[in-house]
Amino acid sequence: MVWIIGANGMLGSQLCSTLSENKIDFVGTDRNVDITDFDSLKDFSGGKKITAIVNCAAYTAVDNAERDIELAQKLNADGPRNIARLAKIMGVPLIHISTDYVFDGSSTSPIGEDEPIKPLGVYGKTKAGGEKAVQEETEDFYILRTAWLYGFNGKNFVYTMIRAMNSRESVKVVSDQRGTPTNCATLARVILKIIQIRSESQLTDRKIPNGIYHVTDEGETTWFDFTNEIKKQADKKGLLTNEKCVVNPCATEDYPTPAKRPAYSVLSKKKIQQTLGIALPTWEESLSAFINSPLFDKARIQ
Template sequence: MKILLTGCTGQVGYELERSLQGLGQVVAVDRSRMDLSDLDQVRAVIRAERPGLIVNPAAYTAVDKAESEPGLAHRINAEAPRVMAEEAKALGAALVHYSTDYVFPGDDPAPRSEDDATAPINVYGASKLAGEQAIAASGVRHLIFRTSWVYGMRGKNFLLTMLRLAKEREELRIVADQHGAPTWSRTIADTTALVLAQAAQGGEGWWRENGGIYHLSSQGQTTWFDFTRAILEQAGIECRLVPITSAEYPVPARRPHYSVMSSQRLLDRFCSLPSWEEALRLCMN
């Protein structure tokens, strides 16, 4: 099977290129080959490669910038996945796509399930939800993995930012009233590969029974403040941390105060997931 992997230089795409080896012939493309803002190019690459599976971790992820670029965010996060879904359906292929905890408003302090009502409170979340809906409406065989607070040892993410700032400053003021589950990019990639290995054994019937949306986040929950404290402890860096509220750190895009998701559906059907603390330790080792 030929697997077309988008966004291979991103933090999730990089890990997926490694994790998907052995499941098929992986054709990994970055923005220079497939720019998701160019829908004609997206169609052309898919038609040229004719994959049996498309795995799409590429996305517009600049949450604050999206507030001033809603059209671009929507094109990359909603229109491009729609085109991928349509082209995959025409080829008889399947699509794996990644979404976000930000499809939820975060106003209820209980872990969200896949069936809970969505109501994004920022442009980024709305664009990702529109992508989910477009894929489902296409009728293509698909898996959508919603994940949260993604980090890794490459690219741009919270972990690398905190490591850099802690070396530059004596004090860091960190938001302490937003709750979520930090998720290592390698956890996402390895879990995806485990699920797809099962799909490869199950054929068409597997997709009918198991396709759809799954939450894929590390187990447990924390705040940005406590996540930062754990990062610095693992790294052996001393820096004074000051907890602050979201109101004390104004940004263009509103964030959910509570965006923890239940991954029980994935746990019941496929495999286990690490705690966020264990994943962080493995990542930093």
């Protein structure tokens, strides 16, 4: 049985659906089993036949983290340490989710797993602390760094922009940050694949080396161009009630936020694709799958 921690979150809930569709036995916990409390994690695991742990829980409010440092540290670094420590005691692999925000955005080409990290803000620093804690506590880990996530169950850029375009005459979107929008379903399928290969490994002898892997959709864009693509696809699907809304570009400095964002956070996915023998979809294909899915929550764009 797979244990999904943070199962009510945007990625966690997608992962529950993906495992359930693929008939993988799992159990999900969220705030009911507090990751900052080792004993509560340990008590929950007792008597259950857990074969792998996936940690999707985190403090993800990037701007709030700048003033909520202690809680961000607890959830993003101390919690993962507790989970990794327990995974080691239980003798099971830990799949832990991390972020492109561990990098400072100064690269100009897709960032490899081994490039030095240099987080810009509290969120990135505490997530980097979580990566370090996981590696210190257990050898059997997979740290999956992802970026620009959106999913059916959660506040995210796609819902926010469709809602904004439907209610305003114009929207301003930053055009000088590059990255890759990523559908949670892409990441959930990669996690599923790792779980499947690991569970069959005794029969197949196929191994996935432990380590850090970058997992996003393919391609790259800016928030501004992403918004234009959202507009085009939402319009095609009949989700735009105000086609006249104008999307204007702006610079990061015109849209100040408490936390600094990396200017370039395109991650190289060569390692995960070669290791698992998979091809990741482009961000445009994944956006189309999201917008055209029956699970797209129209209530979130009202």
